[in-house]
Amino acid sequence: ISIVGHSEKCLCSGTGISHFQLSRIKKLDVYPETPRCAKVELLATFVNGIRTCLNPKSPWVKRFMGKLLKKRFG
Amino acid sequence: ISIVGHSEKCLCSGTGISHFQLSRIKKLDVYPETPRCAKVELLATFVNGIRTCLNPKSPWVKRFMGKLLKKRFG
Numbered sequence: 001i002s003i004v005g006h007s008e009k010c011l012c013s014g015t016g017i018s019h020f021q022l023s024r025i026k027k028l029d030v031y032p033e034t035p036r037c038a039k040v041e042l043l044a045t046f047v048n049g050i051r052t053c054l055n056p057k058s059p060w061v062k063r064f065m066g067k068l069l070k071k072r073f074g
Numbered sequence: 075i076s077i078v079g080h081s082e083k084c085l086c087s088g089t090g091i092s093h094f095q096l097s098r099i100k101k102l103d104v105y106p107e108t109p110r111c112a113k114v115e116l117l118a119t120f121v122n123g124i125r126t127c128l129n130p131k132s133p134w135v136k137r138f139m140g141k142l143l144k145k146r147f148g
């Protein structure tokens with residue numbers, strides 16, 4: 001799974017990883033769809049410094065976003 | 075509303091902006107809670123280049139995240 005910049009249009013080529021530990025995510029970059037890239041892209045930075053694309057369709061991602069939304073989003 | 079770095083622990087001090095145009099967001103940095111900062115932080119980069127913290131409790135934020143989750147997370 002390529003991490004960044006392989007397909008000129010989108011940051012992530014391929015689907016991205018689907019399984020990961022929620023607590024290992026230090027930061028998540030969310031790129032909405034744009035004319036340049038017609039899909040939402042999620043680029044995670046893990047606590048060990050590794051940056052990789054997440055599969056937006058993964059249940060783990062939905063759980064992560066759900067947790068965020070519940071946590072301090074009131 | 076300070077943008078970045080004023081409170082040593084968290085990136086955003088203050089609540090962050092609550093109203094914005096969803097389509098104007100180019101990128102959203104999501105910082106989960108950490109021992110360093112006990113709240114989820116959302117740092118948006120707008121298409122005009124301005125970076126500012128979003129209020130995680132704002133209905134606009136929830137709508138934005140919801141739209142993302144529905145769009146290609148479906």
